[in-house]
Amino acid sequence: MSSLLWLRLCVLPACTWVRWLTLAFLCGTMAPLPAAAQFRNRTRKPATARPPVAAALTADPPAVLQKLVQASTLVNQFKDSEALAVYQEVLKTNPTHYLALWQAAVLSVKIGARYSDETRKAAYFDAGRQYGDRALLLRPEGGESNFAVALALFNQATLYKAGARLKAFDDLRSHVYLATQNRPDLPQAWQLLGRWQYRVAHYNLLERVYSNLVLGGVPSGGDSRKAMEALEKARSLAPTNLQFCYDLARMYQYQGRRRLAIQTLRDAEKISPITSEDLVISRLCRQMLPPLLRADAQRQKRLTSLERKNADPDKVPVNSSVSK
Template sequence: MLCGSAPAVMADGAATEHEQMLNRAGKLLVAYKDSEALALYEQVLKTDADNYEALCKASYLHCRIGDRYTDETSKSDHFEQARNLALRAYALAPEDAEANYVMALALGSSAMIAGPKQRLATIYQVKPFIDKALACDNQHAGAWYILGRWYFKVANLNIAEQAAAKVFFGGIEEKPTNQDAADALTNAIRYNPDNIRYYYDLACVYEEMKDKEACIHTLQQALTVNLETKDELELSRRCKIMMQEVYAKK
């Protein structure tokens, strides 16, 4: 359920062509053909700059594609484009779950390659967007995933980060725990049980909590997910390695 209504697609003849391109792009996205899907969404935006669906999906894809690069220049370029697109989507529908989700995703992605102060600043910037996305749609798996990551990061700030947060931002009011992170990631899995990354990150949280049984159970679930991409195969490999390491500690 969404709080606000997403902007309508154009009503003239161009709308039909755009709907066809959006439909093709959506199928490519589901098939993990990210670059091809992004090209179609960007093609729509060339003639319909305020197409809400294209803005949200293009922002999401820039984050997903940028995350795969190892060099910061390429990452930064994709994440900056993701942020700009998310801002445009948010301007159109600030009450909609998807606009808030892509804002949180783009800001969080940019923080990955930012300096320590900017990463801490992002903690404050991201949370309201996550909260709004979930207030609009409490079954939004992606938003639950970002919330879980947020909880885990804040729960495990080191002493230097805690001190910096207090100096620059007056401290962090929320005091989440690793259990909060685990609960949020469990919700992400509940609403999208086919994303192996959710299982992997949940297993990492349980490992931090030293809950070996929960960690192993989560990893076993991860290994039942159908794999489609190289990224997923790599995560599956990491799950197997983690399982071996956890078993060795039992």
């Protein structure tokens, strides 16, 4: 280093030196952590330099392929716990297996959502978040990894207090958009996007104030119409999914689109439940339908009465007194 450059550095203010040293410390200590993705700024692009992932990109050996096929079969048979165990076996052999990581994340969240005990929920959601973060380190722009992280964040938010919940909704924005952008064929990603958009669009006054004061603003993208479009996209990709029907019917109902809600619920009646969860959702759909039908019938009755009234000629009262 030249003497002139060294002299210029020496005369820098102390605050500048503190900033540089702090930045160097953070880069040296936080980068290797698997959960470092959660500390990224929302508007900052993911770093291009990542740990070597050659093991995740090479062809899987026959034993691993057999386990992957086994896990996929178990998922199709709705045996999520058994499938998760198989993916965990794959990760013991290859900790950087991308497919096993994001599938383990999704399965962990699905299993945790079935528990009523918040401690067990939190344990599964945290495990799902860890799997998702590891997948995100391998492929920062991957649709599957971003979906896994967004799904874990969205479910973790249900257990948080108000401030942490709003922070989680803010953090998952980029993930849910990357998921639908890079995996547009994944219906669950569109469902999650629709749920997030609808939730953000209906922040109450306190939530908006907190977001503006603490989080730098309400996340952009919250819109009821776009949320319904996202749910419609998910349903078009998986028309026999009862959860999509239920979510979409509720949005239609809340937005005053009663006819669309009724049609969606009638379509749901034609879908045969497969799992116990499907059975619960099917019952919820059937419970929603009668009040909507009654409200629609009353509306039609009022419209018919109004039309008949407008169709009658105006009756002018006859004045009995005739001026001469």
